[in-house]
Amino acid sequence: MAIRLNPYAQRYPLWLKGNLHAHTTLSDGELPPDETLEAFIRRGYDYAALTDHDVVATPAEERYPQILFLPGVEHSAQQHILRVNVTTTLPRDLSYQSVIDLTLQADGLVILNHPNWGDDFNHWRDAQLFSLERFHGIEIYNNVIEYLEGSPYATDRWDRLLSAGRQLWGYANEDTHRILQIGSAWNMVNVRQRSKAEVLEALKTGRFYASTGAVLEEIAVQDGFWFVRSGNAKALRLISHQGEVLEEVKGSTATFSLSRARVYARVEAVGDGFARAWTQPVFVE
Numbered sequence: 001m002a003i004r005l006n007p008y009a010q011r012y013p014l015w016l017k018g019n020l021h022a023h024t025t026l027s028d029g030e031l032p033p034d035e036t037l038e039a040f041i042r043r044g045y046d047y048a049a050l051t052d053h054d055v056v057a058t059p060a061e062e063r064y065p066q067i068l069f070l071p072g073v074e075h076s077a078q079q080h081i082l083r084v085n086v087t088t089t090l091p092r093d094l095s096y097q098s099v100i101d102l103t104l105q106a107d108g109l110v111i112l113n114h115p116n117w118g119d120d121f122n123h124w125r126d127a128q129l130f131s132l133e134r135f136h137g138i139e140i141y142n143n144v145i146e147y148l149e150g151s152p153y154a155t156d157r158w159d160r161l162l163s164a165g166r167q168l169w170g171y172a173n174e175d176t177h178r179i180l181q182i183g184s185a186w187n188m189v190n191v192r193q194r195s196k197a198e199v200l201e202a203l204k205t206g207r208f209y210a211s212t213g214a215v216l217e218e219i220a221v222q223d224g225f226w227f228v229r230s231g232n233a234k235a236l237r238l239i240s241h242q243g244e245v246l247e248e249v250k251g252s253t254a255t256f257s258l259s260r261a262r263v264y265a266r267v268e269a270v271g272d273g274f275a276r277a278w279t280q281p282v283f284v285e
């Protein structure tokens with residue numbers, strides 16, 4: 001077993017908390033753009049994207065130096081694609097692959113949204129997920145689906161893609177529509193310094209973890225072992241090929257051997273109630 005790709009190879013002291021998927025009154029959200037940013041600031045968020053359906057919100061960003069604002073849009077054709085760090089929309093009849101590629105050309109982050117939304121748990125079919133290329137990842141958790149049909153979780157889809165050798169990151173997104181959702185899901189990026197460029201680079205290269213409440217204080221992968229320390233987890237799990245749990249440790253720290261990992265390995269932290277945290281995968285060969 002050798003490590004082929006470790007997104008945590010570089011480690012920095014600074015972790016920043018942020019929201020990547022939020023709606024305002026420009027589409028079907030509850031708060032206007034400025035008030036949405038104010039709500040995130042009150043919750044202690046360091047960065048936030050506003051991603052209305054097919055419209056780009058432009059809050060008075062200069063009034064909010066406390067938060068790094070990322071412009072964006074939820075491209076809402078039959079299936080939804082999150083485009084972050086873009087300032088223009090795209091026609092809804094474009095192919096999904098073109099939407100992905102044009103977003104990459106604009107230096108954007110591309111995430112396929114809530115794969116398990118719908119009474120058939122199939123907003124994105126596996127055939128679509130497998131045929132599209134070059135997107136950064138998928139939503140492995142989307143809070144708004146707690147209120148709709150289907151499952152808010154999509155780690156099953158992620159494990160299938162990863163098992164096939166796809167290099168994709170998993171994001172936990174609030175998909176904020178209502179005030180009461182604020183603080184339900186976020187992504188913690190590990191960065192050298194507080195800047196939009198650093199946040200985006202970490203989100204694109206996997207130097208972050210996704211959370212619905214569990215906190216990870218240290219993530220280190222070295223010499224065939226994965227060390228993880230959580231502030232509040234009750235259990236930590238090492239997961240590999242096809243989602244198999246290779247090992248589960250009670251408590252908030254663990255050192256896992258990667259000797260049985262196949263294709264990839266990732267760690268999930270189980271906190272109180274539904275609180276979880278998901279590391280990004282390390283790829284092995």
Ligand SMILES: [Zn+2]
Nearest residue numbers: 021023074175
């Ligand atoms: Zn949305």
